[in-house]
Amino acid sequence: MKIGQLATATDTPVETIRYYERAGLLPAAPRTEGNYRDYADAHVQRLSFIRHCRALDMALDEIRTLLQFQDAPGGDCTGVNALLDAHIGHVAQRIRELxxxxxxxxxxxxxxxxxxxxxxxxxxxxxxEEPAPRVHARTRHLQGVH
Incomplete structure (x- = not known):
């Protein structure tokens, strides 16, 4: 499928798809003879996974880590649990701040x-007249884009 079809299938803007490719989250699609990207069902599944993680407010580095776990299906999921526990802690802190x-x-x-x-x-x-309240620096999940 072409990038527009992938965008429609995953409800993702084309520029976001290209960004995820540049960020290394979504593997680059092979090109057709006409130099169009040719996406497969695996791209739909991976992009849907990324979008679900973003909907849970995960940082790109967190998603990258989860994708590494997903790409190693024989591994142990202790790291996945730890990542999610840390993310829950960050969300709880943000709720307190809000x-x-x-x-x-x-x-x-x-x-x-x-x-x-x-x-x-x-x-x-x-x-x-009043001084602005002190803005607390938000706790970052992992280093990386959020």
Missing amino acids: RALERQLHALRGQCRDAHPTEDCGILKSLG
């Missing part, structure tokens, strides 16, 4: 309960 952000936003919203002229808006005044 809850803290939600509390800050509710407190900010409490600065202006009723409609006022914008010059008297408590939210705008608060945003302009």
